[in-house]
Amino acid sequence: MKKNPRLEIDLDKITHNTKCIVKMCRKKKIEIVGITKGCSADEKVAKAMIDGGIKTLGDSRIENIKKLKESGIDSEMMLIRIPMHSELEELVDYVDISLNSEFSTIQKISVLAQEKNKEHKILLMIEMGDLREGIMPEEALNIIEKINKLPHVTLLGIGTNFCCISGIMPTIEKLEALVLLAKEIEKKIKKKIKIISGGNTSVLKLVEDDNIPEQVNQLRIGIGVLLGQDDARLRNLCGTYQDAFILTAEIVEIKIKPSFPFGIVGRDAFGQIPDFKDIGLRKRAILAIGKQDIYLSGLTPIKKGITIIAASSDHLLVDVSEFNENIEVGDEIQFQLDYPALLAATTSKYIHKYYN
Ligand SMILES: *Cc1c(COP(=O)(O)O)cnc(C)c1O
Numbered sequence: 001m002k003k004n005p006r007l008e009i010d011l012d013k014i015t016h017n018t019k020c021i022v023k024m025c026r027k028k029k030i031e032i033v034g035i036t037k038g039c040s041a042d043e044k045v046a047k048a049m050i051d052g053g054i055k056t057l058g059d060s061r062i063e064n065i066k067k068l069k070e071s072g073i074d075s076e077m078m079l080i081r082i083p084m085h086s087e088l089e090e091l092v093d094y095v096d097i098s099l100n101s102e103f104s105t106i107q108k109i110s111v112l113a114q115e116k117n118k119e120h121k122i123l124l125m126i127e128m129g130d131l132r133e134g135i136m137p138e139e140a141l142n143i144i145e146k147i148n149k150l151p152h153v154t155l156l157g158i159g160t161n162f163c164c165i166s167g168i169m170p171t172i173e174k175l176e177a178l179v180l181l182a183k184e185i186e187k188k189i190k191k192k193i194k195i196i197s198g199g200n201t202s203v204l205k206l207v208e209d210d211n212i213p214e215q216v217n218q219l220r221i222g223i224g225v226l227l228g229q230d231d232a233r234l235r236n237l238c239g240t241y242q243d244a245f246i247l248t249a250e251i252v253e254i255k256i257k258p259s260f261p262f263g264i265v266g267r268d269a270f271g272q273i274p275d276f277k278d279i280g281l282r283k284r285a286i287l288a289i290g291k292q293d294i295y296l297s298g299l300t301p302i303k304k305g306i307t308i309i310a311a312s313s314d315h316l317l318v319d320v321s322e323f324n325e326n327i328e329v330g331d332e333i334q335f336q337l338d339y340p341a342l343l344a345a346t347t348s349k350y351i352h353k354y355y356n
């Protein structure tokens with residue numbers, strides 16, 4: 001018997017999604033970096049991405065990259081969160097390429113790489129309006145000239161990011177500005193900027209619409225591959241699966257109860273004052289999974305007639321009054337996950353993983 005709660009992962013669907021996106025981008029000579037952070041760098045998922053045509057894997061955490069390497073994956077590895085000074089030793093040991101925006105950090109990487117006699121590649125992040133990582137465009141040339149003087153680090157290219165903190169969407173104008181910046185820098189430093197890394201899944205729409213400058217030659221794709229979604233536009237990517245990951249939880253109580261709590265209202269387990277509507281007597285099921293393992297608003301019951309009521313740390317309540325199949329204690333309920341829910345589910349050590 002399978003253990004619950006569980007996450008079932010269909011590796012063929014991950015490979016399919018990867019192939020689909022790789023193929024679409026290959027037409028535009030864009031290479032895809034497969035981003036594994038959304039599934040806590042599950043090794044089998046990473047391998048499924050490689051089977052789909054991914055050459056470079058990226059993750060935000062060095063622990064994850066280390067884990068992938070130690071599982072025998074020898075793909076090129078990219079660290080996509082700006083590295084901490086306290087992790088540079090491991091960075092140089094395990095990571096081939098890192099996204100950077102601080103010269104002091106790059107300087108330290110150079111010193112360490114020299115000591116270890118290794119080469120490290122840098123993608124310099126440029127701020128294009130989403131206001132997370134990146135230097136302002138006008139500072140790029142100055143920093144790049146300084147990077148080019150450092151031993152054992154190579155500037156591989158420049159990159160940017162959209163739809164991460166501020167929800168700023170990628171546009172052809174923004175990417176053209178990035179390309180123009182690269183051209184200006186190339187002229188000044190008399191060297192080619194090899195990679196222009198245009199962003200994440202939100203940029204795929206521009207590829208689909210043939211609305212992306214031809215010099216953009218790399219995208220870093222996580223959610224598109226894992227969930228077949230473009231979450232910035234709330235749309236599914238054409239030809240991909242959205243259900244490569246399915247979460248299953250088990251019913252431990254099922255009863256007809258009032259929908260409106262009775263007694264004096266205080267705060268719930270998470271400090272909130274709950275707000276419930278009285279919709280009469282309802283059939284309610286308790287599932288043995290909770291906020292420690294899930295991101296509540298990111299779960300969608302797969303079968304019709306099941307709705308989520310609320311959750312505490314270890315219990316998830318669902319209303320099954322409209323569910324017209326026989327249902328009892330011990331039965332299972334399945335959910336599709338969005339990106340935050342997948343992140344939570346793969347981080348929780350209490351959720352058992354099964355692959356098919
Ligand atoms: C998370 C992340 C990505 C991947 O984003 P998706 O929306 O999952 O495709 C790409 N680049 C950076 C810097 C990221 O942090």
